[in-house]
Amino acid sequence: MEKQKIAELRKILTSRLNRPMRYYNDTCTRCGLCYDTCHAYQGIPEKIYSPVGRAEVVRKLYKKYTRLSGYLFPYWGDSTSFNDPVMDEAYKAVWSCTGCRRCVMNCPFGIDTALMMSVGKHLLIQNGTAPEELVMLADAAVEKGKSIEEFKEGYRQVIRDLEKEVQKRLGLAEPDGLIPMEKKNAEILYVGLAGAHTIVNPAIIFNAARENWTLSFFEGVNFGFFAGDPEKADFIAKRIINEATALNVKEIVIVECGTAFRIMRFLMGKLPFKVSSIVEVIHRYLAAGRIKLKDKSVAEPVTYHDPCQIGRNGGIYDEPRDIIHAVAADYREMSPTREQNWCCGGGGGLVALDNEEFRIKSGKPKKEQIVKTGAKIVVTACENCVMQLKTIANGYGLDVEIKYLTEFVCENLIR
Numbered sequence: 325m326e327k328q329k330i331a332e333l334r335k336i337l338t339s340r341l342n343r344p345m346r347y348y349n350d351t352c353t354r355c356g357l358c359y360d361t362c363h364a365y366q367g368i369p370e371k372i373y374s375p376v377g378r379a380e381v382v383r384k385l386y387k388k389y390t391r392l393s394g395y396l397f398p399y400w401g402d403s404t405s406f407n408d409p410v411m412d413e414a415y416k417a418v419w420s421c422t423g424c425r426r427c428v429m430n431c432p433f434g435i436d437t438a439l440m441m442s443v444g445k446h447l448l449i450q451n452g453t454a455p456e457e458l459v460m461l462a463d464a465a466v467e468k469g470k471s472i473e474e475f476k477e478g479y480r481q482v483i484r485d486l487e488k489e490v491q492k493r494l495g496l497a498e499p500d501g502l503i504p505m506e507k508k509n510a511e512i513l514y515v516g517l518a519g520a521h522t523i524v525n526p527a528i529i530f531n532a533a534r535e536n537w538t539l540s541f542f543e544g545v546n547f548g549f550f551a552g553d554p555e556k557a558d559f560i561a562k563r564i565i566n567e568a569t570a571l572n573v574k575e576i577v578i579v580e581c582g583t584a585f586r587i588m589r590f591l592m593g594k595l596p597f598k599v600s601s602i603v604e605v606i607h608r609y610l611a612a613g614r615i616k617l618k619d620k621s622v623a624e625p626v627t628y629h630d631p632c633q634i635g636r637n638g639g640i641y642d643e644p645r646d647i648i649h650a651v652a653a654d655y656r657e658m659s660p661t662r663e664q665n666w667c668c669g670g671g672g673g674l675v676a677l678d679n680e681e682f683r684i685k686s687g688k689p690k691k692e693q694i695v696k697t698g699a700k701i702v703v704t705a706c707e708n709c710v711m712q713l714k715t716i717a718n719g720y721g722l723d724v725e726i727k728y729l730t731e732f733v734c735e736n737l738i739r
């Protein structure tokens with residue numbers, strides 16, 4: 325590896341050495357309690373897929389470049405220099421971690437492996453070896469933010485077609501205004517994704533609740549965050565914040581995308597409006613009687629998968645369960661559940677990569693959880709989780725249907 329490249333990587337490494345990172349570097353006792361808490365290690369029991377095994381890759385670099393003992397005596401100091409094999413190892417560690425933070429819940433010191441992996445992702449970006457797919461998607465999102473005016477007319481046309489779909493499903497006479505755009509002073513700015521289902525189903529719910537809302541021009545998903553590029557992640561999130569500010573809305577409501585929700589709610593500092601997940605909003609409508617669902621109309625056993633960024637890292641557990649309970653006559657909880665729920669293995673951008681065989685294997689704990697419930701319908705509230713749960717269901721030949729929560733609500737909505 326060239327000296328110039330090493331200097332650049334070293335700069336990134338030291339720039340990320342804040343207080344939490346020092347603590348995580350210093351306190352790991354190698355007790356190994358975290359090994360069995362990672363779904364990837366459960367599926368493929370290799371050290372590099374364990375939380376401590378992954379973290380060691382980053383920790384050894386810190387020892388080399390921030391400690392005299394590690395710098396002078398690598399063997400004694402248990403340190404490694406930047407070189408191509410180390411960066412390959414970092415890729416394996418980082419791009420098999422979903423950032424689910426289940427290990428954090430089970431480490432006696434609360435060591436945040438996901439945060440340590442974000443340093444690894446940042447180093448891979450600088451090294452030019454981050455997954456190309458994610459870098460390209462992040463660049464496209466940045467470009468859209470820079471030249472949004474050029475995208476607007478094409479997007480309005482797409483939305484006019486989706487309005488007809490909403491009209492048909494709601495049985496209304498006219499499609500106009502069913503998906504409002506650029507509406508100033510609306511109560512809600514709803515942020516969807518590229519897929520039509522992420523707009524049509526929420527639009528049906530908003531119209532049923534007679535909400536004063538407007539649709540964002542941007543997708544909620546943050547490929548800058550997934551790729552591990554802090555600058556792009558910040559820019560991508562701020563496109564939506566700027567749009568909400570210009571429209572003077574009171575609340576941003578995020579599509580079923582766990583990471584998009586967590587970034588906007590917890591990582592963007594204090595915002596002049598409320599940030600909610602669509603799950604919370606549906607729950608609010610139901611509690612206030614603004615929408616009505618067919619009482620216990622689904623007889624088949626139903627279970628719920630907590631998306632890590634909405635449940636464990638977002639604190640939303642009861643709302644989706646209350647919604648499902650209203651409709652399902654036979655609800656079955658997974659075990660373990662809530663903050664100890666197993667990650668499906670698709671988060672952190674992994675579902676966008678060419679790694680299906682790995683994801684099927686690392687989805688083994690989730691497969692076992694689903695099978696034990698005997699459920700025929702698995703409901704969840706995250707795009708990545710739906711895609712990964714479908715991969716698991718196909719990979720293991722499970723006889724289950726995977727559904728978005730919004731889809732489940734729309735199917736059982738009293739019009």
Ligand code: SF4
Nearest residue numbers: 352353355356358431
């Ligand atoms: S449980 Fe915590 S302290 Fe123990 S090995 Fe894992 S990260 Fe280190």
Ligand code: SF4
Nearest residue numbers: 362421422424425427
């Ligand atoms: S954050 Fe999740 S995927 Fe990453 S090491 Fe911890 S348990 Fe494994």
